[in-house]
Amino acid sequence: MMPIGHYLFLSLALFLIGVIGVITRRNVIIVLMSIELILNAVNINLVAFSRYFGDVAGQVFALFIIADAAAEAAVGLGIIIAFFHNRETVLADEMDLLKW
């Protein structure tokens, strides 16, 4: 059995790629994809620990997160399309409506 550290490193790498994507990319669609990466990093963590402790709850949780990710992607894309209709842009730094 592979030591758990490998899994955690993979997970960490994915998480960091995701975080950098979220912070640096201007296109909101890419940002959404990066969020998916972060979620999958979490999933790997959950599954890895689930195997490690021999407890299935972690894997069930991972399934929930996959479903949640699908829902989030649908809602997020919907918001983006609606936003594009109104403002004709998908660039994150032009979306500053939440300002005071």
Next chain:
Amino acid sequence: MNSSGYFLSHLWLIPFFPLVSAAVMFFFGRRLPKDAVNLFCVGSVFLSFLHAMGATLKLFSLPADQRVYQQILFQWVTPGAMPTSTGLVNFVADWGCLLDPLSCVMVIVVTFVGFLIHVYSTGYMAHEGGYYRFFGYLNFFMFFMLTLVLANNLLLLFVGWEGVGLCSYLLIGFYFLKKSADDAGKKAFIVNRIGDAGFLLGLLLVAATFGTVRFTSQGLADPTAFSGILQSLASMVAQHQLAHGASVFTTIALLLFFGATGKSAQIPLHAWLPDAMEGPTPVSALIHAVTVVTAGVYLVARMSAIFQLAPVAMDIVAIIGATTAVFAATIALVQTNIKKILAYSSISQLGYMFLALGVGAFAAGIFHLMTHAFFKALLFLGAGSVIHSLSGQQDIRKMGGLRYTIPATSVPFIIATLAITGVPGLSGFFSNDQILGHAFNRHMMVDRYLALWVLGLITAGLTSLYMFRLLFETFYGMSRIPVESEGHIHESPKTMAVPLMILAFFSIVSGWLALPVLWGEQSPFERFLEPSLRGVEKDAGSITFGHHTLLVEYALMAGLVAFVVLGFWLAYKLYLEQPKLHTKLAASWPRLHNLLVHKYYVDEIYDALFVNRIKDLSTALSFFDSKVIDGLCLDGAGWLVRAFSRISMWWDKWVVDALVNTLGWFPKFLSMPVRMFQTGVFSTYAVFILIGLAILLGVYGHHVQTFMRTLH
């Protein structure tokens, strides 16, 4: 009461049929085809006529003194105490029908002539717009007219009276896009309202004096429950509370007569009738010759018991009637519009009827009303037929020689002319003779009635002159029809020609009801009406007639005929033999001619005296309105409000708002550094989250380390 039979116990159906059909026309008429409109409207009047005939025949079969049938449909003004001159009485007015010889004659005339005119209208109005609207109004009118003549009390009669006024307005203004028609409708309505004010006051005075508005309590199941005017009057006279000639009788009679002058177009309220000719010709025939205008005559005859006790009022009725008769006849001499001539003729003939009423010959007045209904309806429908065949031409100067081109119109028209002028043997002769005979008889008792009799004779001569003038100008002589419209002359359709023939028949024979006068007997028509017109007082002061022998009767007839022949001869000389002569005659008396052409300047005088004065008053009031009310009050109030609001605005801006703004400025200033973090761009927020995560790891990182050590 139980043996009254179907027609008497269903008296209420007579006005009900036209009401139903009018309602159908108003609600669904637009979607109905023409045939359905004809079926409903003409059919309903025909049903009314059948019921009226049935009821009349039934009434005839009763003994003379029981010929009163009264039917109460429902109580309208429910019984309640009302103070009158003789103390509190129980006042009641109901919605009921009264059929006695007087209303019988009226119902027959209205439904029969009305039916013929409806039939005629289907031809006359065939190419007009608003066909269903016309028939709806016509039926609505029939409903109100029948309510008027069948009403068993004065208040219900007033409902019908106002209703026919409304329909008259609607029908005169039928071509409402034409300004003159619109104006004529308004004029008719307003002039009638002036008369109606008199009627209403008279009605109230009747109620206050007698404590009832019901004409009579005879014919009711329980005659003692609520007294009628006739019974109250009789008991008051018998108990010497009010005597013959009492001023209250004169006042009531004059007020009611003032109402009658409005409806029946007598001086001084005659001005609306000639203008009313703007309406379609069948309307002129039905409303403005046969029915509405005779309502005034009917009213006076209906209240004859009161009039007989008011000699002053009777004299005024007679004088107004005789004056109007001559006055309108002279105007008719020079008019050139075929319908206007007939309108003035109607006014003149109505004056004749009032002359008869005024001298106390009520039956003769009603007799003339009936014969006049036939021949005047015929004249109007004939005139309509002429206008129809000349495609709208109404000027008799542009007619002539039509006798051969439209025989189906000209023959009935000639008969009607002979009837109205009083050619012996036709109906007008008998009714004219009755009126003049009674006026002459009155003169034998009181000398001053001689003048009325003479005025009556002169009217007969004038009538003959203007009617033969109309006849000659229209149907005889050379054609003066413009060449371009000569080819379009066409005979009217059967629906128009047949009613003309039926009316022509009755124009001849309806006078024969008075035939026994020729051998010195009382006219059967008079005997039939007598119970309705008897009045209450037999002895003291009631109207008495002298009696003349048969020889004098023939002499009177000969006198009448002499005047008729004189009129005919003048018309023949002036208009047929030497057609240039009448223009020469007019030129030699230009002022007289002008006076007549301008109808004695009555319209101008009314304009100067009333219309323009009312306009001046309106101008003054509108000046007051715009300057004082609008200018001073409204604009002043507005200025004040503006001034106060300006002060209040200043206070708001510089005190209230300033305070709030100052308070708001503090948090704004204090929040400045925090606000810097809120960029609105989510990437920034993500960085913040990351920083937070880093801090968390920095603080709790060793726990993670410890945890990780436990793993392999």
